[in-house]
Amino acid sequence: MVNRISVKSTVWAWALTACMAACSTTAIAQDDDRIAHGDGESGAQPVKVMIISMFGPEGQVWLDRLGPWRTIPVAGLSPDYPAVQCNRQDVCVMTTGMGHANAAASTMALTFSSRFDLRHTYFMVAGIAGIDPQQGTVGSAAWADYLVDFGIQWEIDAREIPADWSTGYLGINTKSPTDQPPLDYRTEVFQLNPRLVDAAFALSHQVTLSDDAQAQAARAKFSYAPANRPPSVIRCDTLAGDTWWSGTALGERARQWTKIMTNGKGTYCTTQQEDNATYEALKRAAVDHRVDLQRVAVLRAGSDFDRPYAGQTSADNLLNYASQGGFTIALDNLFLAGNPLVQDIVSHWSEWKDGVPRH
Template identity: 80%
Template sequence: MVTRTVGALTALALAACTAISPLANAQDDGFAQGNGESHGRPVKVMIISMFGPEGQVWLDKLGPWQDIPVAGLSPDYPNIHCNKQDICVMTTGMGHSNAAASTMALAFSSRFDLRHTYFMVAGIAGIDPIQGTVGSAAWARYLVDFGIQWEIDGREIPAGWNTGYLGINTKSPTEKPPLDYRTEVFQLNTRLADTAFALSRNVVLSDNAQAQAARAKYTYAPANRPPTVIQCDTLAGDTWWSGTKLGERARDWTKILTDGKGVYCTTQQEDNSTYEALKRAASVHRVDLNRVAVLRAGSDFDRPYDGQTSADNLLNYAAQGGFTIALENLYRAGNPLVQDIVTHWGEWRNGVPQR
């Protein structure tokens, strides 16, 4: 299940653009261009959010900010917001098309020098109750695309199959596909993922009574326990889904594409497309792929508790109370990495430090 809260979305979606003081002059190179180098304004950390509330949690806490407009960004989020610590926040728009287009626009913009930038994707997601709970914040090592599969109608699954999904150009659901798209799976820098986890694993995460009540309906851990910072992998796909059988396929598909090394725990829409855009920029030395981290916080469960229908789990996802705490926990789990980078830039500038 990929999730966003729709009720407050309209009012909040443009907050990241309207609540920030714009540059009086778009050519104000004193701030926008940093040290005046022809490569553009240097950035230490670029936080990538996907919709307004995800970006706003950072904008509310790390300002003041100035807007830097970039051609090609989403018309809903046309500016990159940067502060004097060289931390910037961008919002791509939801879904893989928006994420890819916006990230490409950023990566190839002459307004920024991103060669030494650390990118942190930070967004909410559905979560597997066997790995985490609503409010849990998960650092990923693998990005897996759930959408690049063949699908047979679930009412016509062949005998002996446990799913209607199979890899493209395979003969059964258990075969690994040839990865012809080249975007099916990506492995992130393990050292960066481990460092991010180590910096944040002991932070106290936000919680609320509504989420606690939703958790109590699950009879097993960690679903019925308080949220924590965890390490497990994330699955991208633009189709929102809910269900035990689909959840089992998500686990299996992650294992297949990572040769048994990945552990599925969060589901979202954008991360493989965001990474692919950065990968293309890296091919011409505009960014460093070893500096990409992905943090997803569970805003709802991807499958029902015993006795609940998958339809009820999906249609009433907002009742789980995870939206506001997941947003807050993106900040609580992600900010230790952000602050360590900018505070100890001498250690980070040339790559992830060994500690």
């Protein structure tokens, strides 16, 4: 039960307007017509890197910096984001729409479209998220090894939790909150290619990230690190689910659930809506040999804390998330942390084409 992707309607409306304006005014010259019609097998557009964003501002940070772009409409994408943008370096940006349903539907539409050749494509999911203050801070950018679905659980009314249980959540078809459930849904947990995560982290971990005074004031209210330190590039895992939550007890369950679902190997740090749904869509395309699952990376930047600081209520943390100052810097830091990987792939394509290079 997780989310930090949604923003207030005024911000969302601005994002959509900005994205549509950029898409209509930055078309590449006609002599680069291969972007529209492709020069790969069967006339499909080859893609070196596909950046997957979830809503307008996440995509806009790439559109503002890596153009010019050509717009390629794709049947089945979100009506709010009906096209993919591609540049001359075969880097493309798509926006799925927010939440599990939009992410799965849009990603399936992309991967089964005849417009693209995605067999050698590196996919980078890049979005904002809530963040665990014991692992990062607002503005921190986290590369994930594991994608865990926080929404696929049983839940007991919080007012009726058994006295000997620490939480009202438990895995489906289990007997207690600490049991690992059978993976009946096949989407509960995914592990990403560690070599790709190694490479992404190595390329970006020394990058200087954006910060601002509002975020500094928000993190100063925490008495411990790394919550009260400047943002940095980190490596820890992400939980997906469509319910936006806030709270210390729920945060503890997020940590516990990650350990349960990864056999103790994962470390929870970011909370969002879409990533398991996006990955499942890619997995189905991989069965048809349309994509390579070893080429999927997930980067999430903290836009707000998932729980309150000492003396703050969970309700205040939730209702006033925008006052934490993380939204703008998290967007900037998606680009700052993610672009080194994008540029290394396109600049050294001969090394990356057949898989993640060994170093």
